[in-house]
Amino acid sequence: MGDYTFRFSKSEKRLVAVLIIIPMVLLFIGVYGGLMQTLFRAGIIQSDPFVGGDYYKGLTFHGVLNAIVFTTFFAVAFGNALIPYSLKKNLNVKVAWTSGILMLVGSVMAAIVILMGEATVLYTFYPPLKAHPLFYIGLTLLVVGSWVASANWVPMYLQWRKENEGKKTPLAVVGMFTTFIVWFIATLAVAVEILFMLLPWSLGWVDEINVMLARTLFWFFGHPLVYFWLLPAYVMYYVFMPKLAGGKLYSDMAGRLVFMMFIVFSVPVGTHHQYMDPAISSQWKLLHGIFTFAVALPSLITAFTLAASLEHAGKLKGAKGLFGWMWKLPYFKKENWFFAYLITGLIIFIFGGIGGIINASYQMNTVIHNTAWVPGHFHLTVAGPVMLAFLGGSLYLVGQFLNKTIRLKTWAMIAPYIYTIGLLIMSYGLKIGGLMGMPRRTNTGASYANPDSVLYQADWMPYIDLTVIGGSIMFVGIVIYIISFFTTVFSKSNGPEEDAVVTFPISEPLHDEPSTWLRNFKPYIIIAIILIVLSYTPVIYDVLQATYGGSLPFSPDSPVPLR
Amino acid sequence: MDNSEKLALGLSGLLLVLFFGAIMYAAVAKDIDVPTCITDMDPFVTDTLFQTGPDTYELQMVARMWAFQPSTVRLPVGSTVDLYVTSQDIIHGFKVEKHNVNLMAIPGAINYMRVTFNEPGEYMYACHEFCGAAHHTMAGRFIIEEDIDEPEMDGGSL
Numbered sequence: 001m002g003d004y005t006f007r008f009s010k011s012e013k014r015l016v017a018v019l020i021i022i023p024m025v026l027l028f029i030g031v032y033g034g035l036m037q038t039l040f041r042a043g044i045i046q047s048d049p050f051v052g053g054d055y056y057k058g059l060t061f062h063g064v065l066n067a068i069v070f071t072t073f074f075a076v077a078f079g080n081a082l083i084p085y086s087l088k089k090n091l092n093v094k095v096a097w098t099s100g101i102l103m104l105v106g107s108v109m110a111a112i113v114i115l116m117g118e119a120t121v122l123y124t125f126y127p128p129l130k131a132h133p134l135f136y137i138g139l140t141l142l143v144v145g146s147w148v149a150s151a152n153w154v155p156m157y158l159q160w161r162k163e164n165e166g167k168k169t170p171l172a173v174v175g176m177f178t179t180f181i182v183w184f185i186a187t188l189a190v191a192v193e194i195l196f197m198l199l200p201w202s203l204g205w206v207d208e209i210n211v212m213l214a215r216t217l218f219w220f221f222g223h224p225l226v227y228f229w230l231l232p233a234y235v236m237y238y239v240f241m242p243k244l245a246g247g248k249l250y251s252d253m254a255g256r257l258v259f260m261m262f263i264v265f266s267v268p269v270g271t272h273h274q275y276m277d278p279a280i281s282s283q284w285k286l287l288h289g290i291f292t293f294a295v296a297l298p299s300l301i302t303a304f305t306l307a308a309s310l311e312h313a314g315k316l317k318g319a320k321g322l323f324g325w326m327w328k329l330p331y332f333k334k335e336n337w338f339f340a341y342l343i344t345g346l347i348i349f350i351f352g353g354i355g356g357i358i359n360a361s362y363q364m365n366t367v368i369h370n371t372a373w374v375p376g377h378f379h380l381t382v383a384g385p386v387m388l389a390f391l392g393g394s395l396y397l398v399g400q401f402l403n404k405t406i407r408l409k410t411w412a413m414i415a416p417y418i419y420t421i422g423l424l425i426m427s428y429g430l431k432i433g434g435l436m437g438m439p440r441r442t443n444t445g446a447s448y449a450n451p452d453s454v455l456y457q458a459d460w461m462p463y464i465d466l467t468v469i470g471g472s473i474m475f476v477g478i479v480i481y482i483i484s485f486f487t488t489v490f491s492k493s494n495g496p497e498e499d500a501v502v503t504f505p506i507s508e509p510l511h512d513e514p515s516t517w518l519r520n521f522k523p524y525i526i527i528a529i530i531l532i533v534l535s536y537t538p539v540i541y542d543v544l545q546a547t548y549g550g551s552l553p554f555s556p557d558s559p560v561p562l563r
Numbered sequence: 564m565d566n567s568e569k570l571a572l573g574l575s576g577l578l579l580v581l582f583f584g585a586i587m588y589a590a591v592a593k594d595i596d597v598p599t600c601i602t603d604m605d606p607f608v609t610d611t612l613f614q615t616g617p618d619t620y621e622l623q624m625v626a627r628m629w630a631f632q633p634s635t636v637r638l639p640v641g642s643t644v645d646l647y648v649t650s651q652d653i654i655h656g657f658k659v660e661k662h663n664v665n666l667m668a669i670p671g672a673i674n675y676m677r678v679t680f681n682e683p684g685e686y687m688y689a690c691h692e693f694c695g696a697a698h699h700t701m702a703g704r705f706i707i708e709e710d711i712d713e714p715e716m717d718g719g720s721l
């Protein structure tokens with residue numbers, strides 16, 4: 001079977017390339033911040049040697065650039081590539097560029113105020129710490145830009161449905177729409193938080209803010225945010241990976257079911273980040289805990305379906321026995337470098353998934369909440385499977401959309417393995433440190449890890465040192481990747497632009513069930529809305545009822561309020 | 564879906580139900596719960612410690628940039644403490660080493676948890692939410708001793 005190709009317009013290609021390349025530079029700044037953090041935490045440095053400023057400024061741009069800016073750009077670029085390709089329809093380029101420009105302007109604005117030290121509020125921007133208003137405006141533009149991008153796909157999809165009555169929507173399209181449906185619902189809450197609470201308060205139009213309410217709105221957004229990161233990676237796992245492994249997707253229906261379950265259960269779970277908060281009754285926390293367990297189910301289905309698909313691929317290559325297929329997969333084939341990014345991510349996700357269930361387990365959260373365990377955990381999810389899939393996807397997209405052959409393929413293939421080794425070491429250090437009580441978001445180098453301090457904790461030191469070792473190895477992995485990426489970007493293209501077509505490794509299903517009950521988003525969106533209303537009404541009621549007084553804004557540098 | 568898939572789906576669901584059962588068992592049979600909504604407590608701005616029974620105490624703790632008040636609490640072995648925590652300025656976090664107490668200290672709200680100290684020793688509480696430039700220096704400790712007559716606390720406004 002020859003691979004299906006699609007001809008994108010020049011303008012579309014340029015847009016996708018811009019949406020990948022500029023955020024890649026921002027990601028590199030962010031990852032550099034991560035390396036510095038490990039050095040700060042061990043007491044090796046006391047201020048940032050290149051960017052200047054303290055631990056917390058670095059932690060802010062690390063979190064914002066890596067986890068919010070880079071991920072959002074990738075999701076949009078990936079949708080702009082995969083949706084036209086799968087539906088065989090071109091984008092409305094005016095709308096698409098408008099969205100891209102909004103996102104770029106917003107991100108650069110936020111990045112500048114952070115690097116100037118005017119927004120050291122971390123990526124959660126909890127009030128009453130106050131950032132420069134441009135930080136909030138920048139994030140708003142980024143989010144609005146992403147809304148515009150996804151709105152652009154809706155008429156294409158409706159048109160396609162009309163022309164293809166009775167046909168199943170391509171799984172890639174289902175996955176990308178799921179991503180953006182979850183994102184849209186989630187960002188509504190943070191839009192309310194920013195536009196009606198934070199922005200007027202930071203501009204001085206209102207004096208006080210309800211901290212618990214802002215925090216609750218943030219986590220309404222904050223948990224589905226992690227699925228917004230995860231879902232494009234799932235699209236790559238379901239749609240690309242079986243084919244890259246030389247096989248087929250074990251079950252098409254499993255993929256569709258998983259995506260619909262994410263629509264239903266992604267949002268009514270946010271209070272599991274607030275298990276240790278005041279002003280929310282424990283029974284509502286438990287309810288969000290139940291839904292959190294429900295949203296673990298699609299990930300377990302995914303683990304099974306992908307393992308079955310890989311087993312099928314291995315057996316096609318002659319694997320025998322129960323586990324023989326594991327040795328037949330193309331782990332170290334430089335021509336198949338993309339597979340390396342996906343398989344390393346899947347292996348890491350075993351640990352990420354276990355950690356997630358531990359965190360979600362209600363009382364057990366007491367042991368790990370806000371300790372170093374938590375960054376240990378989410379580097380195994382967002383900085384693991386998600387980041388690796390996005391890096392592999394980015395390299396693939398620039399190759400396709402700039403019509404270039406990937407350069408330094410061996411480097412590109414080996415980078416995810418190096419990164420994975422570093423990641424496992426760093427996360428082990430953070431997680432064990434956390435179990436010993438090491439707090440997260442803390443410059444331990446200036447107190448708990450400083451032998452001259454009264455707070456010195458000698459038994460934490462081996463684990464802090466492990467994070468330095470692991471973090472440095474991760475950084476080396478990223479540098480190797482970046483070299484391959486930019487060598488490709490700046491290499492000569494393969495002939496004239498007009499002839500270039502784009503292709504993706506789309507897997508065929510092994511079991512292609514009709515799954516008529518999974519063909520329409522509407523019922524699932526309605527169930528989601530009902531669950532959200534049921535689970536959030538009592539939470540918001542509790543918060544409004546049990547809090548008193550408002551908060552004036554504070555800077556991170558002084559205990560005296562700013563007004 | 565073929566049978567192997569149905570089996571996997573069923574087992575996954577069963578696993579989650581099992582985990583959830585364990586949570587419910589801990590909550591109902593062992594009375595291990597997470598903080599809940601407190602409405603019967605007047606807002607407080609200074610810290611206080613007082614005895615409420617033979618081995619029970621109530622401690623009202625105030626977190627602020629960048630200290631806990633009190634920063635040292637001395638109590639006899641076997642003390643049970645009703646711990647109320649709030650913040651005077653921005654968000655802080657409070658977790659007692661080796662004990663199941665973990666509370667967010669949030670301005671405009673009161674958080675509560677009960678803790679019992681059965682072993683003598685020193686138990687640090689380090690602030691675990693970013694609260695500004697000196698966040699990493701914000702910590703205190705419980706000192707639990709075999710024989711003390713008077714419970715006491717330092718670094719507070721008492």
Ligand code: HEM
Nearest residue numbers: 034035037038063066067122375383440441442471474475
């Ligand atoms: C060389 C690679 C990396 C290193 C060495 C690294 C290291 C770290 C360290 C030491 C922390 C701080 C822990 C704390 O004080 O709580 C941290 C936080 C964080 N990292 Fe990374 N990281 C890396 C890559 C990434 C990537 C690729 C992402 C992508 C999403 C990411 C997302 C985050 C986030 C969201 C936080 C939390 C920030 C916060 O608590 O406000 N990191 N990282």
Ligand SMILES: [Cu+2]
Nearest residue numbers: 222223272273
């Ligand atoms: Cu969550």
Ligand SMILES: [Cu+2]
Nearest residue numbers: 690692694698
């Ligand atoms: Cu703090």
